[in-house]
Amino acid sequence: MSWENTVRERRRGRRRKDHYEGKIAGADSSRKKLSAACDWLITEAWEAGIVGEIHGWVIDKVHEIRKEANRRDGNAA
Numbered sequence: 001m002s003w004e005n006t007v008r009e010r011r012r013g014r015r016r017k018d019h020y021e022g023k024i025a026g027a028d029s030s031r032k033k034l035s036a037a038c039d040w041l042i043t044e045a046w047e048a049g050i051v052g053e054i055h056g057w058v059i060d061k062v063h064e065i066r067k068e069a070n071r072r073d074g075n076a077a
Helices: 003-026 030-046 052-076
Strands: none
Touching: 003 030, 003 052, 030 052
């Protein structure tokens, strides 16, 4: 992959990241946040092999949402 293509793909990846983080932030429940994160993961799976860094963003966000959901469930009990 040429340097220009690498830069272009990373830029596209960042735009997708921003888009899905906006969807996650706008969700009003943990379940909807997790659904948006899964949508992001599916989208990135289709784009797999472009940049390994993107996989880390998705996994980090899913773990963050799961922790938040577990905290809420623990406080509600």
